[in-house]
Amino acid sequence: MTIKAENLSWKAGKTTIVDDVSLAAEPGKMLGLLGPNGSGKSSLLRLLAGLRRAHGGQVTLDGTDLSRIGRRTLARRVALVEQHANTDANVTVLDVVRLGRTPHRSALSPWTVADDTAVETALGRVGLTERRSQYWQTLSGGERQRVHIARALAQAPTEIILDEPTNHLDIQHQIEILKLVASLPVTSIVALHDLNHAAMFCDRLAVLNKGKLVALGSPEEVLTEDLLREVFGIRCHIETSPHSGKRHIHYLF
Numbered sequence: 215m216t217i218k219a220e221n222l223s224w225k226a227g228k229t230t231i232v233d234d235v236s237l238a239a240e241p242g243k244m245l246g247l248l249g250p251n252g253s254g255k256s257s258l259l260r261l262l263a264g265l266r267r268a269h270g271g272q273v274t275l276d277g278t279d280l281s282r283i284g285r286r287t288l289a290r291r292v293a294l295v296e297q298h299a300n301t302d303a304n305v306t307v308l309d310v311v312r313l314g315r316t317p318h319r320s321a322l323s324p325w326t327v328a329d330d331t332a333v334e335t336a337l338g339r340v341g342l343t344e345r346r347s348q349y350w351q352t353l354s355g356g357e358r359q360r361v362h363i364a365r366a367l368a369q370a371p372t373e374i375i376l377d378e379p380t381n382h383l384d385i386q387h388q389i390e391i392l393k394l395v396a397s398l399p400v401t402s403i404v405a406l407h408d409l410n411h412a413a414m415f416c417d418r419l420a421v422l423n424k425g426k427l428v429a430l431g432s433p434e435e436v437l438t439e440d441l442l443r444e445v446f447g448i449r450c451h452i453e454t455s456p457h458s459g460k461r462h463i464h465y466l467f
């Protein structure tokens with residue numbers, strides 16, 4: 215068990231944005247969340263992270279409704295890296311990553327060796343060890359994204375939810391971040407736009423269209439020419455790559 219959505223719905227005003235979605239993340243696996251712009255991916259991720267209350271259905275963590283889990287306990291288990299995440303300007307990389315330790319500390323407890331180790335490991339994993347003293351406002355978009363991922367890793371979560379973590383990253387860093395997430399000993403749920411990257415790195419894929427879950431399964435099961443035409447309105451040819459053994463999408467025009 216881990217994070218599970220059962221008949222989950224969420225509305226903005228009278229418009230249903232997340233529509234009766236049921237899915238479960240598999241422990242230790244990477245679940246990719248795909249769908250066109252505005253299909254409800256970010257909204258669903260915020261519900262799964264407990265940042266938003268559903269209007270229908272429920273989210274459970276190891277079988278317990280999220281609304282019955284305290285914020286601190288939840289923050290020790292689940293880390294969310296949002297799209298366009300921002301941070302107060304006048305702080306360093308190290309300050310931001312150290313914030314990831316907050317749920318593990320109490321107001322009076324001193325900073326520990328374990329806190330230091332978690333922060334150093336997280337910085338190293340995203341390749342920012344040398345940038346620890348740099349000010350947030352001087353970082354590039356891609357570096358900011360990696361700092362936020364490091365903060366989530368410093369949180370030492372058992373589940374990590376990432377909303378388009380490769381946004382702003384050059385191709386080398388996109389692949390590094392996805393490789394990193396795939397290699398972490400945690401359950402991950404990751405919204406992605408690049409379908410070939412999703413096929414390469416994710417164990418399973420979920421596809422949203424207009425708020426509804428329209429496919430769930432392995433990349434081989436989910437990524438079909440018919441589905442991509444219906445959901446994304448594109449023509450493509452899909453084959454198994456002789457290089458990676460994974461699905462590879464050739465876009466046609």
Ligand SMILES: Nc1ncnc2c1ncn2[C@@H]1O[C@H](COP(=O)(O)OP(=O)(O)OP(=O)(O)O)[C@@H](O)[C@H]1O
Binds near residue numbers: 231250253254257
């Ligand atoms: N608080 C809100 N109030 C009104 N509409 C909202 C609200 N939050 C989301 N929406 C709408 O819900 C729809 C889904 O938004 P969401 O950000 O979840 O989609 P997405 O799949 O993550 O999109 P993208 O790929 O563009 O990031 C959009 O049409 C958006 O405008």
